[in-house]
Amino acid sequence: MNSSLRKRRSLKTMNPKFLSQLGLAMRAGKLVTGDEGVFKAIRAGEAKLVIMAEDASANTRKKFQDKCQFYGVKLMEIGTKYELGRSIGKEMRVTIGVLDGGFAQMLQKSQDNPAEVKHIDQ
Numbered sequence: 467m468n469s470s471l472r473k474r475r476s477l478k479t480m481n482p483k484f485l486s487q488l489g490l491a492m493r494a495g496k497l498v499t500g501d502e503g504v505f506k507a508i509r510a511g512e513a514k515l516v517i518m519a520e521d522a523s524a525n526t527r528k529k530f531q532d533k534c535q536f537y538g539v540k541l542m543e544i545g546t547k548y549e550l551g552r553s554i555g556k557e558m559r560v561t562i563g564v565l566d567g568g569f570a571q572m573l574q575k576s577q578d579n580p581a582e583v584k585h586i587d588q
Contacts, residue, residue: 480545484576485553488517488562491573492554496566499556501526504563508537513563515540515570519547522560530561540570544577 491497498507507513518530520543527543534541544550547558554562564570 480549481577484544484573485549487569487573487576488550488553489555491564491566491569494566494569496564496569497554498563498565499554499559499561501529501561504530504561505533507563507565508533508539511537512565513537513539514567515542515564515573517542517544517550517562517564517573519543519545519550519558519560521546526560540574542574542577 488497498504498513504513504516508516516530516534516539518527518541522530522543530541533539547560550562551557551559564573
């Protein structure tokens with residue numbers, strides 16, 4: 467088994483409901499993406515939640531963990547940069563800032579409580 471496959475399996479499972487809600491937040495204009503845009507939203511107090519890909523670089527991970535902790539913004543590390551980008555209709559995205567408290571709460575809840583119906587693997 468190659469290392470990229472092993473790493474992919476170790477990532478948290480992306481909940482389809484979470485991905486759908488993230489896309490909804492994007493269409494509603496309640497997200498900001500990219501390092502600088504997310505940093506600006508955190509500093510301005512506009513970011514209610516920051517979502518970071520689990521395959522982000524160690525440097526990016528440290529910068530966002532420190533910044534979110536300092537400003538008291540919840541940070542979720544979930545999925546890959548490709549999964550996050552695809553869910554919002556973009557190419558890969560390492561960081562996403564959620565600007566609306568309602569969407570932030572909804573996204574956290576959907577990831578904490580996955581769908582009641584489980585897929586059956588054959």
